[in-house]
Amino acid sequence: AQSVTQPDIHITVSEGASLELRCNYSYGATPYLFWYVQSPGQGLQLLLKYFSGDTLVQGIKGFEAEFKRSQSSFNLRKPSVHWSDAAEYFCAVGTISNFGNEKLTFGTGTRLTIIP
Amino acid sequence: DAGVTQSPTHLIKTRGQQVTLRCSPKSGHDTVSWYQQALGQGPQFIFQYYEEEERQRGNFPDRFSGHQFPNYSSELNVNALLLGDSALYLCASSLVDRANSPLHFGNGTRLTVT
Numbered sequence: 001a002q003s004v005t006q007p008d009i010h011i012t013v014s015e016g017a018s019l020e021l022r023c024n025y026s027y028g029a030t031p032y033l034f035w036y037v038q039s040p041g042q043g044l045q046l047l048l049k050y051f052s053g054d055t056l057v058q059g060i061k062g063f064e065a066e067f068k069r070s071q072s073s074f075n076l077r078k079p080s081v082h083w084s085d086a087a088e089y090f091c092a093v094g095t096i097s098n099f100g101n102e103k104l105t106f107g108t109g110t111r112l113t114i115i116p
Numbered sequence: 117d118a119g120v121t122q123s124p125t126h127l128i129k130t131r132g133q134q135v136t137l138r139c140s141p142k143s144g145h146d147t148v149s150w151y152q153q154a155l156g157q158g159p160q161f162i163f164q165y166y167e168e169e170e171r172q173r174g175n176f177p178d179r180f181s182g183h184q185f186p187n188y189s190s191e192l193n194v195n196a197l198l199l200g201d202s203a204l205y206l207c208a209s210s211l212v213d214r215a216n217s218p219l220h221f222g223n224g225t226r227l228t229v230t
Contacts, residue, residue, distance in 0.1 A: 004158075090159070102164065108158050
């Protein structure tokens with residue numbers, strides 16, 4: 001069965017500083033990987049996804065993630081954070097069937113706090 | 117273009133009661149999935165519906181049931197509510213038969229069981 005580990009429960013970063021959120025996955029086949037962001041009281045917004053091809057994936061809001069098969073990782077990065085980036089971030093691995101994304105398995109999330 | 121809409125936004129129920137949550141998928145989508153997000157946790161997959169049938173189910177008891185209507189909207193029903201059912205329930209829609217169709221999530225229904 002697939003699983004996702006986000007080792008950092010809470011990260012605090014100064015505005016303008018760089019950011020890296022860690023994600024490790026366990027999956028028997030080629031993984032389909034996602035990063036979602038959730039603001040308080042809101043649903044999940046897709047930041048980026050990896051299905052195949054280039055291992056460096058660009059997403060919305062200036063985020064990018066790199067798939068490293070050898071390390072079973074899919075870390076999220078941003079070169080310069082903004083106060084509006086404060087939120088909860090979830091990494092997920094998806095199983096795919098003929099129906100498309102069948103289901104996602106999420107990590108427990110990383111809460112990002114931005115300080116001025 | 118309307119996204120995924122869920123109703124109600126908040127709900128308070130008593131242990132033992134039954135609850136129904138509703139979801140309208142994003143325009144053009146035909147598949148609906150439900151997730152439960154307990155406080156401080158990541159979402160957990162409950163089940164997925166396509167063509168009015170349950171296609172895949174997560175590790176949830178039979179107290180959790182669902183339905184999909186011909187217009188692709190969906191309901192999640194929970195019977196015999198327990199305190200542990202308190203959570204944010206998220207609905208997500210996607211498009212079947214389209215490879216790599218990402219999920220679009222609604223803002224959720226916050227269920228509190230007292």
